[in-house]
Amino acid sequence: MNELENLTKNINKFDYGIFIEFAFKYGVQILIGLLILIIGLWIIKKLAKVINAVMAKAKLDASLVQFLSNLITWTLKIVLFISVLNQFGIATTSFMAIIGAAGLAVGLALQGSFSNFAGGILILLFKPFKVGDFIDAQGEKGDVKEIQIFVTKLITLEGRVAIIPNGILSNGTIKNYTDEGKLRVDIAIGISYDSDIKQARNILMEVLENHPLTLKDPAPRILVTDLGDSSVNLGLRPWSKPKDYWTVYFDCIESCKEALDKANITIPFPQRDVHVISK
Numbered sequence: 001m002n003e004l005e006n007l008t009k010n011i012n013k014f015d016y017g018i019f020i021e022f023a024f025k026y027g028v029q030i031l032i033g034l035l036i037l038i039i040g041l042w043i044i045k046k047l048a049k050v051i052n053a054v055m056a057k058a059k060l061d062a063s064l065v066q067f068l069s070n071l072i073t074w075t076l077k078i079v080l081f082i083s084v085l086n087q088f089g090i091a092t093t094s095f096m097a098i099i100g101a102a103g104l105a106v107g108l109a110l111q112g113s114f115s116n117f118a119g120g121i122l123i124l125l126f127k128p129f130k131v132g133d134f135i136d137a138q139g140e141k142g143d144v145k146e147i148q149i150f151v152t153k154l155i156t157l158e159g160r161v162a163i164i165p166n167g168i169l170s171n172g173t174i175k176n177y178t179d180e181g182k183l184r185v186d187i188a189i190g191i192s193y194d195s196d197i198k199q200a201r202n203i204l205m206e207v208l209e210n211h212p213l214t215l216k217d218p219a220p221r222i223l224v225t226d227l228g229d230s231s232v233n234l235g236l237r238p239w240s241k242p243k244d245y246w247t248v249y250f251d252c253i254e255s256c257k258e259a260l261d262k263a264n265i266t267i268p269f270p271q272r273d274v275h276v277i278s279k
Contacts, residue, residue, distance in 0.1 A: 033084045040080040048073050116150040119166030123147060129176050134242055136175035138164050178242045182215060185238050185248050189256055190231030192266040197224065197232060200265050207255045208238045213248050215239040231268045 048069055055065045124147060129135050133144050135154070140162040142154035152169055154162040177183055191200045201222045208220040218239045225235035236256070240248040260267060 037080065037084045040083070041077075044073060044076045044080065047076070115167035116165045119168070119170035120147070120149040120151075122170045123152065123166055128174050129179070133176055133178040135177065137169055138172055140164065177245075181241065182218070182239050183242050183245050184218075185214075185236075185240055185245060185252070187236035187238075187249065187252055187256070188225070188233055189236060189253075189260075190228060190233045190267060191260070192230075192268045193232060195232070195265045197234075199263065200234065200260065203259050203263050203265070204234065204236060204256050207259050208236060208252060211238070211248060211252060211255070213240055213244040213251075215241070 051072060052065060052069050055068065123129075129144055131144050131147060134142065135144060137154075140154055140156060142156035142160075142162055144152065145155050145161070146153040149166075151163050151165055154164065156162055189204065191197070204222055205220065208214055208222075214220060215238075220236070220238035223235045223237065224232060226233040236252065238248060238252060257267065
């Protein structure tokens, strides 16, 4: 009986010692891992607020701010999660390899989409144009209706919606007609060789200066641009706000024609003399 009691005491003592050793060894790791997780999540939360504040101060697009904030936050959380697993003693090498292989496969499958995504980020960051601007890009002219992460939508002069992928848009030439706040209106008018150029210039300049939508600064100019086959060609160069461009263009053409007619200054047109020789 005494031997059985001694054996039982030894077993209990042995189990208790193993438990203490296990608790001390792995309990500390678990505690440190939980502390890393809690403190890491707190730091990520504070960092996300700072990043949002910086991007908002930089006046970035709201959709870009939200997207980048979520991307950065989840990336940091994944890194934190892997660190905690490593602290628990779980091997993360194979885990990282699986994530890398999956990322590579997804990247190859969505190569075009990633290109458009990167282009959208560049457009929203560097702002070569903004919503409401009139631009010429990739063979399309129109007002920018919407800038999305992957595509940009334009309303063309014909009222059509043109959807341009941001990848090619960010890598191509973009003409922004709105950014400077003014546009030069180019109008070509021809007068006959018999007409007085100075008189015609004064009449046309009066038309340009009296139009309510032409700008005083820069002042309009009228130049002799070409000596054509049947006319002296004048280039009219008034300036207007971008939104008034077409109004100024069409109004000035009509008003210039009426003013030249009133002054009996001829606007020539091609003519051909036909001589009939009878035998």
